[in-house]
Amino acid sequence: xxxxxxxxxxxxxxSRRDFLALAGNVGVCACGLAAAGLGARLxxxxxxxxxxxxxxxxxxxxxxxxxxxxxxxxxxxxxxDGDGFGAFSSRCTHLGCTVRRSTEGFxxxxxxxxxxxxxxxxxxxxxxxxxxxxxxxxSDGRVWVDTDRVADCGSKSANPEGSAxxxxxxx
Amino acid sequence: xxxxxxxxxxxxxxxxxxxxxxxxxxxxxxxASRLRRSFVYHLHPLRxxxxxxxxxxxxxxxxxxxxxxxxxxxxxxxxxxxxxxGTGEAYASMQDIQYAVALxxxxxxxxxxxxxxxxxxxxxxxxxxxxxxxxxxxxxxxLVGLGLGACVLGLAFTxxxxxxxxxxYWAVRVSANMLDSVPFLGGAIKSMMLGGQSVGQSALLRxxxxxxxxxxxxxxxxxxxxxxxxxxxxxxxxxxxxxxxxELLPAWPHLVLREALLMLWVLVILAAVAALVSAPLxxxxxxxxxxxxxxxxxxFLWAQELVxxxxxxxxxxxxxxxxxxxxxxxxxxxxxxxxxxxxxTPACRLAVLFSALAAIAALGxxxxxxxxxxPGAFFKALGTVWPDVVNPGTGMIVMALLAALTAGIxxxxxxxxxxxxxxVMLVMLLGFTLIGACRGPNWVFYWPxxxxxxxx
Numbered sequence: 001x002x003x004x005x006x007x008x009x010x011x012x013x014x015s016r017r018d019f020l021a022l023a024g025n026v027g028v029c030a031c032g033l034a035a036a037g038l039g040a041r042l043x044x045x046x047x048x049x050x051x052x053x054x055x056x057x058x059x060x061x062x063x064x065x066x067x068x069x070x071x072x073x074x075x076x077x078x079x080x081d082g083d084g085f086g087a088f089s090s091r092c093t094h095l096g097c098t099v100r101r102s103t104e105g106f107x108x109x110x111x112x113x114x115x116x117x118x119x120x121x122x123x124x125x126x127x128x129x130x131x132x133x134x135x136x137x138x139s140d141g142r143v144w145v146d147t148d149r150v151a152d153c154g155s156k157s158a159n160p161e162g163s164a165x166x167x168x169x170x171x
Numbered sequence: 172x173x174x175x176x177x178x179x180x181x182x183x184x185x186x187x188x189x190x191x192x193x194x195x196x197x198x199x200x201x202x203a204s205r206l207r208r209s210f211v212y213h214l215h216p217l218r219x220x221x222x223x224x225x226x227x228x229x230x231x232x233x234x235x236x237x238x239x240x241x242x243x244x245x246x247x248x249x250x251x252x253x254x255x256x257g258t259g260e261a262y263a264s265m266q267d268i269q270y271a272v273a274l275x276x277x278x279x280x281x282x283x284x285x286x287x288x289x290x291x292x293x294x295x296x297x298x299x300x301x302x303x304x305x306x307x308x309x310x311x312x313x314l315v316g317l318g319l320g321a322c323v324l325g326l327a328f329t330x331x332x333x334x335x336x337x338x339x340y341w342a343v344r345v346s347a348n349m350l351d352s353v354p355f356l357g358g359a360i361k362s363m364m365l366g367g368q369s370v371g372q373s374a375l376l377r378x379x380x381x382x383x384x385x386x387x388x389x390x391x392x393x394x395x396x397x398x399x400x401x402x403x404x405x406x407x408x409x410x411x412x413x414x415x416x417x418e419l420l421p422a423w424p425h426l427v428l429r430e431a432l433l434m435l436w437v438l439v440i441l442a443a444v445a446a447l448v449s450a451p452l453x454x455x456x457x458x459x460x461x462x463x464x465x466x467x468x469x470x471f472l473w474a475q476e477l478v479x480x481x482x483x484x485x486x487x488x489x490x491x492x493x494x495x496x497x498x499x500x501x502x503x504x505x506x507x508x509x510x511x512x513x514x515x516t517p518a519c520r521l522a523v524l525f526s527a528l529a530a531i532a533a534l535g536x537x538x539x540x541x542x543x544x545x546p547g548a549f550f551k552a553l554g555t556v557w558p559d560v561v562n563p564g565t566g567m568i569v570m571a572l573l574a575a576l577t578a579g580i581x582x583x584x585x586x587x588x589x590x591x592x593x594x595v596m597l598v599m600l601l602g603f604t605l606i607g608a609c610r611g612p613n614w615v616f617y618w619p620x621x622x623x624x625x626x627x
Contacts, residue, residue: 043363043377050369072459094482096348097341097461109463110345111479112614125479125558 056142060085063143068101076133076145077119079156086156087135087145088119093128106130118154129153212427214398216406218419219426223407228511231433232296238437239289240394243326246282247383254333256379258372261335262455269452276449283450284441286327290470293323297497301593302523304510304586305408306501312400313501315393317494322390329382331468335375336453341461342468343378344370349478349486357487370458409511463612472607473600479614480562489564493596496589504585519587522578526591530598533570537563538606567599 057071063080070077070090075098079086090106092099097110105116113124120129134149136157222228253272255264268275297320300306306313332343347370350361366373420426467475477485509515514523571592579588609616611623 040363043366044359045362045366045373050367050371075459095345095478097345097465098459100463107613109461109613110341110465111475125481127482127559 053148054144054146056138056140056144057087058143059141060137060143061141074145074147076147078135078143078145081156084156085135085137085143086132086151086154087143088130088132088153089147090130092126093121093130094124094126099130120153212423214402215422215426216402217422219406219422220417220419222409222511224420224425224429228407230295230299231430232292232299234430234433235292235437236289236296237394238434239285239292239441240390242285242438242441243282243289244387246278246285247387249278250282251383256333256376258335258375261333261375265334265336265452269449277445280445280448280450281441284444284448286330287470288437288441289323290327293320298597301497301500302514302590303408303512304504304506304515307408307504307507307510309400309404309408310501312397312404314498315397315400317497319390319393319397322386322393326382326386326390327468327470329378329386332370332375332378333382334452335456337456337462338453338465338468340370340456340458341465342471343374345465345467345475345478346471347374349474349482352483352486354487407511464610464614466610467607469604469608473603476603476607476610477564479610480564481559483559484562484564489568492568496593500589504589506584506586508584509586514590515586516582516584518582519578519584519590522582522587522591523594526574526578527594527598529574530570530595530602533566534599534602537566537602563603567596570599571595 051074055074057069057074057076057078063069063078063085065080065082068077068079075090076087077090079088090098092108092110092113094108094111094113097108099106099108099113099115102114104114104122106119107114108124108126111125113126114122115126115130116122118129119132121127132151132153132155134146134151134157136144138144250268253264253268253275255261268279270276297316300313300316328343328346332339347361347365350357350364353360362368364374364377365371366377466472474485474490477489479485509519514520574595575588575592578591579585582588606616609619611617617623
């Protein structure tokens with residue numbers, strides 16, 4: 001006993017038994033942590049579900065010039081005017097609620113953010129403008145949007161087939 | 172009561188009887204042997220002080236929380252018989268439970284009210300222990316308790332999505348996006364929680380798994396450790412005052428029967444409420460259009476109000492600060508004076524009282540100036556960067572720090588400093604909850620007596 005107490009006073013691991021016990025405990029803890037990590041890894045999704053990010057939103061002829069159309073399933077607005085077609089997100093950049101149209105532009109019902117008619121933040125807790133996406137009219141006569149490619153605010157494709165992106169529309 | 176237990180075990184075989192009946196034992200019929208030989212009572216110490224028995228010492232909040240947890244486990248299993256965790260089936264199965272299944276709406280209501288009771292009692296339990304400094308010498312159990320608190324919040328959050336109605340869907344969609352403001356880990360946690368980037372079938376199934384398996388299992392394990400540590404740490408914190416009755420009473424029947432009675436009362440009251448008030452089921456979900464306004468459940472309204480000032484603040488900074496403070500508390504406070512007394516010493520009580528009054532006054536001023544001007548004017552005046560730095564939420568942090576500093580210097584006590592800061596945060600968060608409750612369409616503030624304008 002006396003020997004052990006002395007070892008404890010020094011705060012050192014003196015005997016082989018102490019060392020093995022410590023190594024055992026550390027080993028068990030490490031294995032447990034590793035198993036927890038592997039379990040968590042399993043929960044990280046490998047496959048991405050959900051709709052494709054490049055999609056047609058309808059025949060170009062259906063969009064009347066000078067109007068704004070909300071594409072419900074994709075949660076984007078499509079604008080059509082003299083410059084051509086453009087599209088921007090209808091998801092508030094604050095926390096992702098769907099914005100609604102107002103007299104000045106758009107507002108978010110969830111936390112009161114508001115945007116102008118081009119989707120730029122005017123007031124409220126949102127810090128970023130609504131993102132615009134690359135939009136073009138395909139050779140099939142439909143309007144295509146790619147939500148992976150962000151465009152400048154207000155950018156529209158020339159009407160009808162002015163975009164360089166149209167060659168990769170087959171997807 | 173004695174007769175009841177005798178009747179309970181009257182015709183059972185010997186071993187079983189000994190387990191159930193805390194008096195019938197091979198050797199002796201003493202109080203000690205009752206406790207030693209019974210499974211139900213082995214958690215209790217043999218003897219207990221009069222002070223520990225008084226209602227005002229603990230308010231029985233731990234027992235109330237435990238009872239709510241037991242009720243939730245039983246009603247939860249019953250609900251699992253009918254509930255289907257699919258985006259197409261979930262809402263219909265909730266309607267079945269609510270309107271078709273025998274006793275379904277009662278069991279669902281009991282589950283809902285027991286959950287609310289648990290949220291409240293767990294919060295009060297934490298405040299009771301903190302205000303008494305009862306974490307002294309019980310650092311591990313304090314951390315286990317915080318883990319339990321996290322489980323309770325996680326269960327409330329995951330359970331909220333399961334009905335798959337309009338409110339629950341949008342609450343979770345908004346909360347999931349809040350994780351984007353958490354640095355480093357936020358994105359990974361979000362994709363692990365949702366099983367993708369949006370709230371859909373994978374998210375519903377994962378929330379279901381968390382709600383019925385992982386979190387309850389974690390909770391059960393932590394409850395076991397929590398109860399065991401109470402005995403290991405020597406029961407309730409705090410020595411009897413001078414001149415106070417230090418006589419020890421046997422835990423059976425003095426403590427055990429009081430606990431059983433409290434559990435019965437909790438069950439009876441919750442069952443009565445559930446029988447009278449059924450749990451609301453919202454309208455079917457529209458996954459593209461949120462209602463106006465879309466309100467968080469009452470226990471997360473403060474967070475919704477805070478993120479409406481600044482997303483990173485409400486989603487990360489304030490929760491992280493609160494957590495860090497609570498975890499660090501028993502390691503920073505090394506004082507033994509006033510342990511086991513409400514708000515410790517008289518000086519500490521005074522500091523806490525002043526801090527609470529200051530917080531109420533600040534909240535009133537904020538109400539008059541800020542709310543009257545309207546949040547729109549506030550954001551317009553500050554541009555797009557400053558609202559993250561200057562807003563009512565950061566005002567709360569500054570005020571809590573000031574209160575803690577003042578109380579710490581005035582009393583020289585870490586505990587007084589911490590409790591003063593905590594009480595400022597609590598008063599303010601309660602205030603934010605009330606303000607959030609008053610939010611109407613477009614997140615505009617309306618007094619309760621004002622009608623909401625109709626919006627399309």
